[in-house]
Amino acid sequence: MCIKCDGYSDEEIMRGIDLAIRVEGFFVQGVAEDPDTPGGWSYTIGLTDFDLPELVVMDLPLSVSVGLLTSVAARLITGHELAVVASDLDCALGPIHLDHLDRDLILVWLEYYAEMRADCLPSRAQFLQLVPGPTHRCSCGDVAITDLSRSC
Secondary structure, rough: OOOOOOOOOHHHHHHHHHHHHHHHEEEEEEEEOOOOOOOOOOEEHHHHHHHOOEEEEOOOOOHHHHHHHHHHHHHHHHOOOOHHHHHHHHHHEEEEOHHOOHHHHHHHHHHHHHOOOHHHHOOOOOOEEEEEEHHHHHOOOOOOOOOOOOOO
16 A cells, blocks of 8 residues: 555655646545554645645545545535535534644645645645544444644
8 A cells, every 4th residue: 555665766656646636636645554444644735726725634544534535625626615515525624733734744745845846835725624524434433533623
């Protein structure tokens, strides 16, 4: 699941992300030790180019979080309103405390805009947490969703 672990260079990874953004309008980056269990996170790269907030989903298996963000982002870039899309997909929106953005939460986003888009580095970007409702979570109910609105 880790393309860097499969031998791709940092440059190849960035070019792949750039191609996805140019074709689809966005890319979803997933981060997890085990992609099949809760505990990782996923976030969008590229929504900033549409003057939209980038979105972060915490603590779901990557297949769920990547699918959710892909669905939301695809609707947003075609003009749907974020609050309506989130509600339709059983999600809430929450702020992200700046402390989290100074850490590794959005590392690939930072690298992408610094390396591939340095000529148009966003002077201001907004990040929001997309908090999944019960329909997206494990039926056991044991997984708490990390609240990014609080300081680290």
